[in-house]
Amino acid sequence: MEIAELAGRIVAGDRRALARAITLVESRRADHRAQAAELIEDLRVRSDAQAIRIGLSGTPGVGKSTFIESFGMMLLAQGLRVAVLAVDPSSARSGGSILGDKTRMERLSREPGAFIRPSPSQTHLGGVARRTREAVALCEAAGFDVVLIETVGVGQSETVVAEMSDLFVLLLAPAGGDELQGVKRGIMEMADLILVNKADGDLKPAAMRTQADYAGALRLLRKRPQDPEGYPKAVCVSALQEDGLAKAWEDMRHLVDWRRETGHFEGRRAEQARYWFAQEVRHALLAQLETPQARAQMDDLARAVAEGQITPTVAATRMMEDLRGD
Amino acid sequence: MEIAELAGRIVAGDRRALARAITLVESRRADHRAQAAELIEDLRVRSDAQAIRIGLSGTPGVGKSTFIESFGMMLLAQGLRVAVLAVDPSSARSGGSILGDKTRMERLSREPGAFIRPSPSQTHLGGVARRTREAVALCEAAGFDVVLIETVGVGQSETVVAEMSDLFVLLLAPAGGDELQGVKRGIMEMADLILVNKADGDLKPAAMRTQADYAGALRLLRKRPQDPEGYPKAVCVSALQEDGLAKAWEDMRHLVDWRRETGHFEGRRAEQARYWFAQEVRHALLAQLETPQARAQMDDLARAVAEGQITPTVAATRMMEDLRGD
Numbered sequence: 001m002e003i004a005e006l007a008g009r010i011v012a013g014d015r016r017a018l019a020r021a022i023t024l025v026e027s028r029r030a031d032h033r034a035q036a037a038e039l040i041e042d043l044r045v046r047s048d049a050q051a052i053r054i055g056l057s058g059t060p061g062v063g064k065s066t067f068i069e070s071f072g073m074m075l076l077a078q079g080l081r082v083a084v085l086a087v088d089p090s091s092a093r094s095g096g097s098i099l100g101d102k103t104r105m106e107r108l109s110r111e112p113g114a115f116i117r118p119s120p121s122q123t124h125l126g127g128v129a130r131r132t133r134e135a136v137a138l139c140e141a142a143g144f145d146v147v148l149i150e151t152v153g154v155g156q157s158e159t160v161v162a163e164m165s166d167l168f169v170l171l172l173a174p175a176g177g178d179e180l181q182g183v184k185r186g187i188m189e190m191a192d193l194i195l196v197n198k199a200d201g202d203l204k205p206a207a208m209r210t211q212a213d214y215a216g217a218l219r220l221l222r223k224r225p226q227d228p229e230g231y232p233k234a235v236c237v238s239a240l241q242e243d244g245l246a247k248a249w250e251d252m253r254h255l256v257d258w259r260r261e262t263g264h265f266e267g268r269r270a271e272q273a274r275y276w277f278a279q280e281v282r283h284a285l286l287a288q289l290e291t292p293q294a295r296a297q298m299d300d301l302a303r304a305v306a307e308g309q310i311t312p313t314v315a316a317t318r319m320m321e322d323l324r325g326d
Numbered sequence: 327m328e329i330a331e332l333a334g335r336i337v338a339g340d341r342r343a344l345a346r347a348i349t350l351v352e353s354r355r356a357d358h359r360a361q362a363a364e365l366i367e368d369l370r371v372r373s374d375a376q377a378i379r380i381g382l383s384g385t386p387g388v389g390k391s392t393f394i395e396s397f398g399m400m401l402l403a404q405g406l407r408v409a410v411l412a413v414d415p416s417s418a419r420s421g422g423s424i425l426g427d428k429t430r431m432e433r434l435s436r437e438p439g440a441f442i443r444p445s446p447s448q449t450h451l452g453g454v455a456r457r458t459r460e461a462v463a464l465c466e467a468a469g470f471d472v473v474l475i476e477t478v479g480v481g482q483s484e485t486v487v488a489e490m491s492d493l494f495v496l497l498l499a500p501a502g503g504d505e506l507q508g509v510k511r512g513i514m515e516m517a518d519l520i521l522v523n524k525a526d527g528d529l530k531p532a533a534m535r536t537q538a539d540y541a542g543a544l545r546l547l548r549k550r551p552q553d554p555e556g557y558p559k560a561v562c563v564s565a566l567q568e569d570g571l572a573k574a575w576e577d578m579r580h581l582v583d584w585r586r587e588t589g590h591f592e593g594r595r596a597e598q599a600r601y602w603f604a605q606e607v608r609h610a611l612l613a614q615l616e617t618p619q620a621r622a623q624m625d626d627l628a629r630a631v632a633e634g635q636i637t638p639t640v641a642a643t644r645m646m647e648d649l650r651g652d
Contacts, residue, residue: 037639037643040637040639040640041636041640044637270632270634273631273632274632276631276638277627277628277631277638277645278624278628280639280642281645281646283642284642284643284645284646285612285614285615285646285649286611288611289607289608289611298604298607302600302603302604305600305603306596306597306599306600307596308370311367311370312459312602312603312606313362313363313366313456313460313606314366315603316603316606316609316610317610319603319607319610320610320611323611
């Protein structure tokens with residue numbers, strides 16, 4: 001199929017075309033990469049549809065799948081179309097630890113208004129990031145109203161997700177005691193909304209305590225210019241009982257509307273585009289070391305360096321000459 | 327001066343030649359870089375003198391200067407020559423926050439057998455690392471028996487120091503309570519020897535408690551193949567009263583001797599050389615973005631990306647074409 005035809009079908013809402021396009025952007029073949037770039041450029045010109053991109057992080061056990069399922073069904077009931085993507089650099093090793101199969105979100109995956117796609121299988125977070133970011137652009141062009149980008153929060157993956165989202169949601173489980181869970185300060189500072197899940201049954205009091213703890217911690221953080229009064233905020237939800245989800249969505253909408261009015265929404269997207277451009281250039285520079293010839297040459301030089309026949313600096317200079325084709 | 331002559335003087339123990347050579351390796355000028363590489367290659371061939379390279383990390387307030395002074399004076403008294411270098415990526419901003427002036431180690435700096443050199447002023451840790459590593463090689467060729475490489479432990483600087491040291495020493499102050507200080511697990515795992523300083527006067531009981539806590543924590547760490555029985559270990563010292571320093575040096579010597587006999591010493595140096603080779607290649611690849619032309623082009627493309635005229639991927643492709651001179 002021609003790229004232009006594929007683009008046309010995506011914009012017309014053809015889900016199979018969308019799935020095929022995502023497969024294209026996930027490919028590492030050079031010709032596929034070129035086609036993918038052409039496709040995304042075509043769609044950029046063709047469509048100015050804009051989804052709300054929601055980054056969602058939560059460690060295993062907080063009920064992320066249940067939340068996405070319930071939250072997604074609620075959005076569908078409001079007439080919105082929802083795409084779910086994932087960033088999981090561990091999926092190459094584990095064979096897809098998150099979103100590996102759609103049975104995790106059985107109801108949502110059967111809905112015509114929903115689109116669920118597992119994380120691309122890549123060993124490098126940089127590769128996962130680019131492919132997911134391109135998949136977000138495809139879903140946006142395909143007219144989805146909300147794109148949820150999920151991560152399990154391994155190492156840098158939250159940063160990656162936050163850098164491609166309009167707002168960042170942190171999902172937590174009720175904590176045992178009265179102390180904050182081991183959430184890193186950097187993650188806290190990225191969160192626009194903290195949702196304490198499982199606020200139902202026996203866990204409800206613990207959930208409310210946890211919510212109060214985090215609300216207190218958020219108040220101690222420096223006020224950010226991109227936040228309206230009362231944000232970032234922490235609230236309780238029960239994905240299981242579908243409780244508090246409509247209110248959480250209202251909170252998200254309020255935040256997005258305020259940011260749109262104040263210019264922060266577009267400003268953030270512009271900053272993110274700059275960020276990804278710089279990241280891609282760095283990635284491309286370092287990818288020069290990944291060809292079979294470069295690897296072989298690196299191995300030879302590393303051996304000579306380890307044996308003390310050549311200093312690291314001289315070996316590096318020689319490697320750079322080789323890469324430049326001197 | 328010719329490079330060969332400079333090399334000859336360094337090997338002959340000329341301190342002014344050494345200082346001049348370090349200035350050369352710290353320079354960012356391309357012709358100086360080439361001369362520095364030539365010098366280090368010359369010295370590699372000319373001399374097989376090998377110092378014990380000791381990495382030393384400790385946050386401000388643990389008494390690092392006092393320790394280096396007392397420990398250095400003790401080594402001198404044993405007839406050993408000592409060089410002190412520093413890795414401090416913040417020194418460019420602060421104008422030299424550690425080892426900024428020699429008054430910090432007044433006695434040691436006046437000794438003919440000691441050589442003290444502040445951290446190179448560089449904004450990038452990568453730059454500081456390379457220059458310090460080359461300075462270590464120079465000090466080694468100049469016949470110093472011990473090279474102490476100090477860092478304040480900002481971000482990644484401990485890793486950098488550990489990767490250029492034969493053993494890594496963590497200096498701590500007595501903790502207030504019975505809980506471990508906020509030493510990151512990764513730093514703990516790098517340490518071959520933990521020295522709890524200020525084990526004197528009122529602080530002695532606290533120092534002993536802290537030492538016991540860390541000794542316990544070290545026992546919980548996985549046994550490393552490069553350690554003899556009883557290592558890594560935690561001991562008390564008092565730099566002020568010059569107490570425990572000879573014993574600490576004995577512990578270090580024992581560790582180094584054991585590693586030499588078992589091949590771990592040379593193995594580690596070989597691994598480090600490989601590591602620095604790979605780091606230098608990465609650094610050199612990314613340095614292509616630091617030329618005035620590349621910066622200007624990056625700025626132009628970033629602006630177009632932020633304004634939505636071009637996607638990050640297409641912009642990155644264009645940048646790579648520019649760098650290749652297409």
